[in-house]
C-alpha cells in the first residue's frame with residue numbers, strides 16, 4: 001500500500017515536471033561530435049534523460065568507446081555509436097532532435113569568429129546530411145561561431161527545400177546559465193530560483209543579459225554591479241578559455257546547458273505546456289533575421305518567439321551596440337553557405 005502510494009506519488013511528480021514513463025512517445029536524439037569535450041558529458045546527460053528512448057552518438061572518431069561506456073548505464077535510452085561519413089545517415093535516420101557540438105574550440109587569444117574557417121565547413125556538411133536523413137528533426141546548434149553557424153544551416157536547409165524556421169536553434173543556454181549563476185552570487189538570492197533572459201547572439205557584446213528583468217528582483221545591485229555582471233556574462237566563455245590555458249573551452253557547463261535545452265525541446269515536442277527558453281532563432285524581434293530571445297517551445301519546435309519586454313537604458317544601448325557585429329556574422333554565414 002505504502003509502496004504503491006509512493007510509486008504513484010513519484011509518477012505524479014515526474015508527470016508534473018514533464019516526464020512520464022507511460023505517456024511519452026519514443027524519441028531519438030543524435031549527438032554529432034559526441035566523442036568531444038562537450039559531446040561526451042552531453043551523451044552522459046542525455047542517457048540520463050527519461051524522455052530519450054534512443055541515443056545516437058556520432059563523431060569522425062572515438063564513438064565506439066564512448067557509446068560502449070555510456071550504454072552500460074541502467075537508464076532506458078538505447079545507445080549506439082556511429083563513426084565516419086558512411087555511418088552518418090544511419091546515425092541521423094529517425095532523429096527527433098539533433099545536437100551539434102562538432103568542431104574546433106577556441107584557444108586563448110582567439111575569438112569565436114576565428115573558428116569560422118574550420119567549423120563552417122563542418123556545419124555545412126552535417127546540415128546537408130540532416131536535410132537528407134532527418135529533415136523534420138529539431139536542430140540544436142552548439143558549434144561556434146553560433147551567430148554564423150545557424151545561418152549556414154538555414155541556408156543549407158533552404159537549398160535542400162527542407163527549411164523550417166521553427167526547427168533550427170542556436171544554443172545560447174550557457175549564457176543564461178552563467179547569467180543566473182553570476183546574478184545569484186552578486187544579489188545574494190538562491191540560484192535555483194533565479195531567472196534571467198539573455199538576448200542577442202552568442203559572442204562578446206552580442207550576448208545581452210537583461211538583468212533589469214531578473215527574478216527574484218534585487219534592490220541591492222548598483223549600476224556598477226549591473227555593468228560588471230553584464231561584462232562577466234559576455235566574457236564567460238573567454239574566462240573558461242583562459243583558465244583552461246590552451247586545453248579548449250567550456251565543456252562541462254556547456255554539456256549541462258545543452259542538456260537543459262534539448263530536454264526543453266523534447267518536452268515541447270511531447271506537448272508539455274509553457275516550455276520557454278532563450279535561443280538564437282529566425283526572428284522578427286529586431287530588424288536582424290536571426291536573434292536570440294525567449295522562445296516558447298511546442299510540438300513543432302518554436303511555437304512563439306517572444307518579444308524583449310521593457311529594457312533599461314543600459315540594455316537599450318547594449319542592443320543598439322550589438323546589431324552591427326551580429327548582422328555581419330549572420331551575413332558571413334549566409335555568404336559562406338552560398339559560396340561553397
Ligand SMILES: NC(=O)C1=CN([C@@H]2O[C@H](COP(=O)(O)OP(=O)(O)OC[C@H]3O[C@@H](n4cnc5c(N)ncnc54)[C@H](O)[C@@H]3O)[C@@H](O)[C@H]2O)C=CC1
Pocket residue numbers: 032033034035036037038039058059060061101102103104105106115119122125126141142143144145146171172173174175202248249250251254
Ligand atoms: N554554443 C555554446 O554556448 C558553446 C559552443 N562551444 C563550441 O562547441 C564546439 C565543440 O567544442 P568541444 O567539444 O570543446 O571541442 P572538441 O574538440 O573537444 O570536440 C569536438 C568534436 O567534434 C568532432 N568533429 C570534428 N569534425 C566533425 C565532423 N565533421 N562530424 C562529427 N564530429 C566532428 C571532433 O572529432 C571532436 O570529437 C566548438 O566549436 C566550441 O566553440 C563550446 C562551448 C559553448
Ligand SMILES: O=C([O-])CC(=O)C(=O)O
Pocket residue numbers: 105106112144174236237238240241249250
Ligand atoms: O567561449 C567559447 O569559445 C565557447 C563558448 O561559446 C562559451 O563558452 O560560451
